[in-house]
Amino acid sequence: MELVVLGTGDAFSATRFGSSAVVLGPEGHVLIDAPDAIMRALAHASLRSGVEVSPSTIDDILLTHLHGDHVNGLEAFGFLRWLEWRRTGRPLPRLHTTTHAADRLWARLAPAMDQGGTANLSDYFELRVLPKSAPASIAGLSVRHRMGRHTVPCCGFLISDGHRTLGWSGDTTWDPGHVEWLSEADFVVHETSPAPAHTPVEYLNALPADLRARMGLVHMSDDFDPSSTGIRLLADGELIRF
Numbered sequence: 001m002e003l004v005v006l007g008t009g010d011a012f013s014a015t016r017f018g019s020s021a022v023v024l025g026p027e028g029h030v031l032i033d034a035p036d037a038i039m040r041a042l043a044h045a046s047l048r049s050g051v052e053v054s055p056s057t058i059d060d061i062l063l064t065h066l067h068g069d070h071v072n073g074l075e076a077f078g079f080l081r082w083l084e085w086r087r088t089g090r091p092l093p094r095l096h097t098t099t100h101a102a103d104r105l106w107a108r109l110a111p112a113m114d115q116g117g118t119a120n121l122s123d124y125f126e127l128r129v130l131p132k133s134a135p136a137s138i139a140g141l142s143v144r145h146r147m148g149r150h151t152v153p154c155c156g157f158l159i160s161d162g163h164r165t166l167g168w169s170g171d172t173t174w175d176p177g178h179v180e181w182l183s184e185a186d187f188v189v190h191e192t193s194p195a196p197a198h199t200p201v202e203y204l205n206a207l208p209a210d211l212r213a214r215m216g217l218v219h220m221s222d223d224f225d226p227s228s229t230g231i232r233l234l235a236d237g238e239l240i241r242f
């Protein structure tokens with residue numbers, strides 16, 4: 001499996017893009033979260049990874065939760081694809097998320113996107129609520145989700161192409177059950193930031209060596225000390241194959 005990491009920063013980062021990635025699925029690119037400056041994050045990652053990732057290559061978006069550092073890019077992405085739909089008739093991108101986020105997503109976007117009350121979420125995205133227990137089939141990938149523990153409802157993902165599985169923690173405070181669920185993956189992208197909303201790296205440092213060896217970190221503060229962990233620190237624009 002391959003993914004291009006777009007960003008590895010936390011919500012306050014002045015030097016990194018927000019934590020997000022594009023999974024290169026067998027039937028298309030899948031964006032995980034849409035942080036601020038999404039166009040620049042995609043352009044930066046394309047240049048650095050050598051893989052073109054852009055709103056023209058992405059027809060599926062997975063959303064973990066509604067914090068701005070994970071969804072602020074939806075406005076620009078949505079308007080760009082709405083304009084393209086008007087010009088060429090290209091189908092709108094599909095937006096996959098939990099029932100919690102789906103219920104409140106338009107309330108968050110509407111003040112900027114409702115075009116005087118004439119437009120709705122369905123003018124920009126085809127909303128698909130992730131089934132609670134069954135996997136969703138997205139771009140040839142099987143996607144499962146699990147709610148972590150965060151200040152607002154937030155989920156992580158297990159994304160499989162039938163051979164390899166990617167784990168993505170989403171934002172979560174330390175949750176042993178969540179890590180256990182993610183640990184079946186061949187590669188796990190886990191967040192780290194200070195408690196109480198996030199997982200301090202000390203907890204991840206205490207995980208079994210075999211799991212730590214299959215793990216990469218995102219959602220790091222700008223002053224994150226690389227010497228505080230032996231776990232791989234992911235970088236903005238990095239292409240990961242596993």
Ligand SMILES: [Zn+2]
Binds near residue numbers: 065150171
């Ligand atoms: Zn968050």
